[in-house]
Amino acid sequence: MTPEQQSLRFDSPARKSSISQKWLIIILFVLITVMTYELVSRKLRQPDFRIPERTDLTQSELRTIELFRESSPSVVHIRTSEIALEAGPLSMNLQKTPQGSGSGFIWDRKGHIVTNFHVIQKADEVSVTLADNSTWKATYVGFAPSKDLAVLKINAPSEQLRPIKVGASTDLQVGQTVLAIGNPFGLDQTLTIGIISGLGREIISVTGRSIRNVIQTDAAINPGNSGGPLLDSSGLLIGMNTAIYSSSHVYAGIGYAVPVDLVNRFVPQLIRYGVIQIPSLNFTGVDDFLTRRLRLNNLLPRDSHGVMVRNVIPGGAADLAGLEAIRLDNKGNLVLGDLIMQVDQMPISDANDLLDALESHKVGDEVTLIVLRNNQKIKLSTKLQEWKNEQ
Known part of the structure; x- marks a missing residue:
């Protein structure tokens, strides 16, 4: 075979194609090997973001961590917005603007959410974000502005709702450990811890009425915590965070929470009626200032005190x-009305005291009244009724 023939044999198109395929396979193999090595190396270099199991935590710390994990799914983030009419040169459009935010907690698996009235007071729309980051539009169920209470409802599936565990506030002690969960400054699921620093405090609601027996705590409460739960060391709800004592409206060491006994008494009424049902004596009283x-x-x-009857x-x-x-008597002289000084065992100093006394009862309860008439104390009794509009 001549050299020219050998050259034609080895440089034929078929031969060239076979060689190219082999090189291509080798190159692909090398590339896959390099990429696999790089991916494995990168994976090994990445930090492990899983929370390691700590062995140096105290029992108290472990318990706090566990309480937060158990309770935080019951806490929600509430966002409010306002709808305003924006007038333009050619059109008038409704514009929705964010208004504020707060916290709340899940009351039951029907989707009822409890929060402060002042959180949603001026809102046109309210949305509720659960711990799983799902967001739901909320509807209004009931309000009790004088107690700074409001109930909302979302249509979330029951399996996504974990109701909070309700405790009691009658036997609380100063010095008890408490935990507050909420969304201060829009930061989701924040935990602060402190103690009960005072009991029996009094704050003023948006209606000007006093809220009595309020819990004072040094657990940090900031804007956005309002409406969130205050828990005891067992993870039970003992109050609803509602206010801070600070002229700058930023936490300054004192926070207040509405006691859970008040919440537990009125929330079922708000769910059923939309308002709280206060038993009544069905009379109108003289203003405290005039008394x-x-x-x-x-x-x-x-030394007298109480609420004077203006009209029955x-x-x-x-x-x-x-x-x-x-x-007026027969001679046209003004005769003062009876001064209600006591309802059962509760002394009455003003209208707030009288309302508090009535709120501790229900319609149909019989109460004993101590009244001052012609400078003499007399005892009367009657059964409480629903409020009747004066004819």
Whole structure:
């Protein structure tokens, strides 16, 4: 075979194609090997973000961690927005703007959410974000502004809802450890811990009425914590975070929580009726300021206290008890009405005291009244009724 023939044999197209395929396979193999090595190396260099099992934590720390894990799924983040009419040169559009945020907690598997009234007071729309980051549009169920309470409802599946465990606030002690969970400054699922630093405090609601027996705590409560739960060391709800004592509205060492006994008493009423059902004596009283003026002008004994009856509703509990209203005698002289000084064992100093006393009862309960009439104390009794509109 001549050299020219050998050259044609080895340089034929078929031969060249076979060689190219072999080189291509080798190159691909090398590339796959290099890429695999790089991926494995990168994986090995990556830090492990899993929380390691710590062996140096105290029992108290472990318990706090466990309480947060158990309780945080019951806490929600509430966002509010306002819808305003924006007028333009050619059109008028409704614009939705964020208004604020707060916290709340899941009450039951029907989707009821409890929060502060002041959190949603001026909102046109409210959304609720659960611990699993799902967000739901909320509807209004009921309000009790005088208690800073509100109930919302979301249509989330029951399996996504973990109701909070409800405790009691009657036997709390100063010095008890407490935990607050909420969303301060929009930061989701934040835990702060402290103690009960005071009991029996009083704060003013948006209606101007006092909220009594409020819990004082040094657990950090900031804007966004409002409406969130205050828990005891067993993870039970003992209060609802509602306010901070600070002129700058930033935490300064004192926070307040509405006691859970009040929450537990009124939330079922808000769910059922939309408002709280306060038993009534069915009368109208004299303003507390005027009663104080009567005392200062010696028209009432200086040591007297209570709510004066201005008018009684016919057929009402006050009327049936025999309470006497302000009236004119036969000579045209003004006769002061009865001064209600006590309901059962609770002394009455003003209208707030009277409302608190009535709220501790239910419709149909019989109460004993101590009233001052003509500078003499007399005892009367009657059954509480639903409020009747004066005819």
